[in-house]
Amino acid sequence: MQTEMLLGGLFLLFVIQVAGTHLQVREYKRAVREMHKLGNVGIGSRRRRLGPSNIVIIACNSDGEILDGRMMQGMTILSRFRPMEDIVGRTIYRLHEEYAALPEKRRAHYKGHMQALEALMTRLQPAEEPDPA
Numbered sequence: 001m002q003t004e005m006l007l008g009g010l011f012l013l014f015v016i017q018v019a020g021t022h023l024q025v026r027e028y029k030r031a032v033r034e035m036h037k038l039g040n041v042g043i044g045s046r047r048r049r050l051g052p053s054n055i056v057i058i059a060c061n062s063d064g065e066i067l068d069g070r071m072m073q074g075m076t077i078l079s080r081f082r083p084m085e086d087i088v089g090r091t092i093y094r095l096h097e098e099y100a101a102l103p104e105k106r107r108a109h110y111k112g113h114m115q116a117l118e119a120l121m122t123r124l125q126p127a128e129e130p131d132p133a
Helices: 002-038 092-100 104-124
Strands: 040-046 053-060 066-074 081-083
Touching: 002 040, 002 053, 002 066, 002 081, 040 104, 053 104, 092 104
Parallel strands: none
Antiparallel strands: 040 053, 053 066, 066 081
């Protein structure tokens, strides 16, 4: 009887985990879709073994001006994307410089932000023209 109760409890936890993961993936896709409507999108993440991880999504125009930014941070399936209003209106280049100038320990906190900014900077680089030979 106890074995069946234990297996039933484990199965219930598994079902809750699957449902929570599905909801989080749906929230992620919705956020990316909304941000993509604004312009170019860069995505970065900071993963930790212990403690909260985060996912950062930043949208900018073709000039590198940040139009919107959102971050999901936490350790549970209940985490949702929250706006990052303090970066809106700044340029991806200037913000990346500010993060890069931070001390190493503080910069690690912004790893996801920097990944998203670097993805945008790579995307906005003009393509090199081949040499006419």
